[in-house]
Amino acid sequence: xxxxxxxxPNSSSEKRxxxxxLDSSEGDEAGTVACEDLELNPFDGxxxxxRYYKLLKEREDxxxxxxxxxxxxxxxxSQIVIVSGDAKCGKSSQVPQWCAEYCLSIRYQHGGVxxxxxxxxxxxxxxxxxxxxxxxxxxxEVGYMIPFENCCTSETILRYCTDDMLQREMMSSPxxxxxxxxxxxxIHERSxxxxxxxxxxxDVLLARPELKLIINxxxxxxxxLSSYYGNVPLIEVKNKHPVEVVYLSGAQKESFESILxxxxxxxxxxxxxxxxxxxxxxxxIEKAYESICQEGSNLNPDLGELVVVPLYPKEKxxxxxxxxxxxxxxxVYQRRVVLTASPGESLIGxxxxxxxxxxxxxxxxxxxxxxxxxSLVMQPISQSQAEIRKQILGSSSSGKLxxxxxxxFASEDMRPLxxxxxxxxxxxxxVLFMKRIDIAGxxxxxxxxxxxxxxxxxxxxxxxxLAALDNDGNLSEFGIIMSEFPLDPQLSKSILASxxxxxxxxxxxxxxxxxxxxxxxHPPRGAEEAASSxxxxxxxxxxxxxxxxxxxxxxQDMALNSSSEHCVEKWCHDHFLNCSALRMxxxxxxxxxxxxxxxxxxxxxxxxxxxxxxxxxxxxxxxxYFMQIARDVDGSGNYLMLTxxxxxxxxxxxxxxxxxxxxxxxxxxxxxxSDNNYIRIASEISPELFxxxxxxxYFSNLPPSESKDILQQVMDHLxxxxxxxxxxxxxxxxxxxxEQRCTIQ
Numbered sequence: 001x002x003x004x005x006x007x008x009p010n011s012s013s014e015k016r017x018x019x020x021x022l023d024s025s026e027g028d029e030a031g032t033v034a035c036e037d038l039e040l041n042p043f044d045g046x047x048x049x050x051r052y053y054k055l056l057k058e059r060e061d062x063x064x065x066x067x068x069x070x071x072x073x074x075x076x077x078s079q080i081v082i083v084s085g086d087a088k089c090g091k092s093s094q095v096p097q098w099c100a101e102y103c104l105s106i107r108y109q110h111g112g113v114x115x116x117x118x119x120x121x122x123x124x125x126x127x128x129x130x131x132x133x134x135x136x137x138x139x140x141e142v143g144y145m146i147p148f149e150n151c152c153t154s155e156t157i158l159r160y161c162t163d164d165m166l167q168r169e170m171m172s173s174p175x176x177x178x179x180x181x182x183x184x185x186x187i188h189e190r191s192x193x194x195x196x197x198x199x200x201x202x203d204v205l206l207a208r209p210e211l212k213l214i215i216n217x218x219x220x221x222x223x224x225l226s227s228y229y230g231n232v233p234l235i236e237v238k239n240k241h242p243v244e245v246v247y248l249s250g251a252q253k254e255s256f257e258s259i260l261x262x263x264x265x266x267x268x269x270x271x272x273x274x275x276x277x278x279x280x281x282x283x284x285i286e287k288a289y290e291s292i293c294q295e296g297s298n299l300n301p302d303l304g305e306l307v308v309v310p311l312y313p314k315e316k317x318x319x320x321x322x323x324x325x326x327x328x329x330x331x332v333y334q335r336r337v338v339l340t341a342s343p344g345e346s347l348i349g350x351x352x353x354x355x356x357x358x359x360x361x362x363x364x365x366x367x368x369x370x371x372x373x374x375s376l377v378m379q380p381i382s383q384s385q386a387e388i389r390k391q392i393l394g395s396s397s398s399g400k401l402x403x404x405x406x407x408x409f410a411s412e413d414m415r416p417l418x419x420x421x422x423x424x425x426x427x428x429x430x431v432l433f434m435k436r437i438d439i440a441g442x443x444x445x446x447x448x449x450x451x452x453x454x455x456x457x458x459x460x461x462x463x464x465x466l467a468a469l470d471n472d473g474n475l476s477e478f479g480i481i482m483s484e485f486p487l488d489p490q491l492s493k494s495i496l497a498s499x500x501x502x503x504x505x506x507x508x509x510x511x512x513x514x515x516x517x518x519x520x521x522h523p524p525r526g527a528e529e530a531a532s533s534x535x536x537x538x539x540x541x542x543x544x545x546x547x548x549x550x551x552x553x554x555x556q557d558m559a560l561n562s563s564s565e566h567c568v569e570k571w572c573h574d575h576f577l578n579c580s581a582l583r584m585x586x587x588x589x590x591x592x593x594x595x596x597x598x599x600x601x602x603x604x605x606x607x608x609x610x611x612x613x614x615x616x617x618x619x620x621x622x623x624x625y626f627m628q629i630a631r632d633v634d635g636s637g638n639y640l641m642l643t644x645x646x647x648x649x650x651x652x653x654x655x656x657x658x659x660x661x662x663x664x665x666x667x668x669x670x671x672x673x674s675d676n677n678y679i680r681i682a683s684e685i686s687p688e689l690f691x692x693x694x695x696x697x698y699f700s701n702l703p704p705s706e707s708k709d710i711l712q713q714v715m716d717h718l719x720x721x722x723x724x725x726x727x728x729x730x731x732x733x734x735x736x737x738x739e740q741r742c743t744i745q
Contacts, residue, residue: 042104043134043141043157052135059133062090063239068098074233075102075212079205082215082229084222085237087391091216092117092185093130099181099214100134100158110180110210112156116163118186118194120146127151127160147486148587163193167433168486174440175204180212187217187225188384190420192430198228199445200437220384220417228448242398243390249406255359258404260291263337266355267299267306273354273399274336278389280378281363285310285339290525292337304334311340353399358389360405365672367426369458371644372627376674382418386410420449427451428489431459432468435475436483465627465698466493484595487515494624495592501616504596505606506549510617512589513548514669514681517581520653531576539655542614543683545621547655549608555582618685619693625667626694630679631707637662639679641671642707648677656682665690687714
């Protein structure tokens with residue numbers, strides 16, 4: 001991603017001013033003497049502010065501060081340093097600053113510092129916090145990079161970024177030459193991107209002896225890391241704080257009743273502090289939210305307000321650290337109850353959290369390569385996750401952890417470590433990236449946990465179907481271009497196909513809308529019918545992909561014709577739409593358009609609404625999503641997947657569910673095996689169109705079924721002459737297209 005200066009939160013290009021006591025009327029000489037008495041910030045050459053010294057005292061109280069000398073000594077003498085500490089020790093904020101001091105001491109001759117995180121909200125929070133502690137401007141000396149947002153310049157010394165952003169940077173700079181120190185944080189979360197970086201950086205360190213690698217992890221993973229990287233220095237941070245653990249062995253069967261009872265018992269007590277409740281899934285959050293709000297309305301006002309804050313997994317929100325005003329209000333008038341289903345690592349707890357309630361189970365998404373679908377399964381959390389949830393409690397005073405399970409359950413049913421995402425997820429995007437990196441000679445990666453061979457084979461097979469691989473199994477020209485887009489490979493292929501079918505503008509909108517968070521807000525209790533009526537105005541008879549385009553166009557029209565951002569937010573609120581999700585879609589679309597222009601792909605004027613354009617959009621979608629087709633087998637909305645025997649229903653928000661007109665064949669964007677096997681974001685297709693666009697060898701490999709027999713009959717009736725013309729047309733286009741697309745390298 002090119003580096004450019006962008007508008008960042010709390011950033012300012014203005015220089016900080018001297019304290020009020022320095023008056024220019026006293027003369028230049030007096031001002032010079034006063035300036036000499038002030039300690040200057042070595043990162044920007046300006047005097048430190050009074051806030052810097054206030055924050056410095058807070059930093060010195062962090063458990064990790066005692067290890068600064070030891071860390072700096074090991075950093076000078078070793079290429080790899082492992083830092084072990086829990087969630088409250090300060091390693092994520094202090095270690096990067098110390099590394100920035102090291103880079104400054106050698107005048108940045110090997111580059112700056114980059115620190116990865118798994119969650120983008122944590123990236124932004126840490127960057128803002130560290131810029132404040134270093135007394136510099138966010139977006140200048142300290143910056144951050146998250147998907148579709150770059151708040152850095154060429155002058156940035158310390159960058160926080162998500163692990164997938166650093167991974168993508170390796171496509172253009174395989175040896176990461178702009179960095180002298182790389183910090184991998186949140187290793188214990190075992191995300192795919194972090195595991196890939198751990199493996200690839202082994203080779204990068206051999207090629208660049210001057211490069212330093214710092215690994216921050218919780219204590220649970222240290223033995224595995226030590227055996228993976230060998231005998232490297234280890235900095236252990238001790239941070240013991242008193243936590244009272246209460247096991248409620250009989251509460252797991254009636255967890256909701258136990259949670260409600262505990263919350264109201266705590267609220268009726270004289271003990272101050274906020275409550276964090278770890279639930280299993282998003283549905284549990286919604287159920288608990290409604291129950292607590294309903295019961296809370298009957299509470300005695302003298303107890304203070306009970307504020308319920310739902311944090312949904314897809315948002316991966318972090319607890320904000322309240323300012324003095326908010327903290328004072330919370331202590332006097334309010335008690336927050338935070339409902340979350342996150343693992344716990346993404347929550348940065350403030351000192352106001354004094355109670356944690358943990359149900360001990362989670363709903364995990366596990367990918368099944370045989371049926372190309374995720375299954376949502378209920379599993380016990382790991383012992384390491386349970387320990388991290390305990391660490392959410394503030395360290396300034398004692399806290400209470402209520403475990404809705406027995407000690408026996410914790411020791412016997414919980415695994416010691418959280419499973420690596422690489423062993424449970426779809427690996428198609430990862431394999432595409434590894435194939436791209438192989439061009440630079442870094443394709444052989446020593447993973448900490450090897451991915452399942454079946455998942456790797458399925459990923460290679462899918463990339464082959466998408467024409468991303470050549471006959472030798474290397475990345476094709478199509479594959480190289482697909483890897484340029486920060487999207488799922490199927491979506492990237494649809495965008496490339498839209499260039500051929502003259503619907504790039506519309507396809508970019510669809511890609512942005514399905515990549516951004518859900519644009520539909522969760523309506524409050526009693527407003528469901530009003531929300532449904534509002535959403536009906538956006539419905540498109542051709543399918544959900546077209547409905548999303550309608551919503552985006554309406555949002556764009558409102559944004560262009562509104563006098564203020566407040567009007568846009570009000571419009572979204574009135575229509576029960578998520579304004580931040582639509583803003584994100586706007587940002588995503590702009591970046592995708594920039595990629596299209598950069599690699600000089602053809603771009604046609606929008607023609608949304610015409611009959612020809614509708615067919616072209618379907619063709620583009622089918623070119624990428626021909627592996628996600630379902631047929632209504634009984635005419636009542638029971639859709640059987642083409643690739644396996646799973647039956648699903650259309651989501652209630654689908655335009656077809658609302659209008660009660662169920663098409664026979666649909667292309668869908670998402671499907672998970674769960675209590676409700678819903679197909680999400682579906683649009684009607686014809687079997688004739690499918691047979692024209694799906695690869696023949698993919699169709700041949702489909703398992704026998706009634707649907708396949710129907711498609712075979714359609715293929716038999718297709719004109720051989722039209723098929724020959726189609727193949728001839730493709731062959732004529734290929735050489736020219738290939739020659740143009742090779743320029744990307």
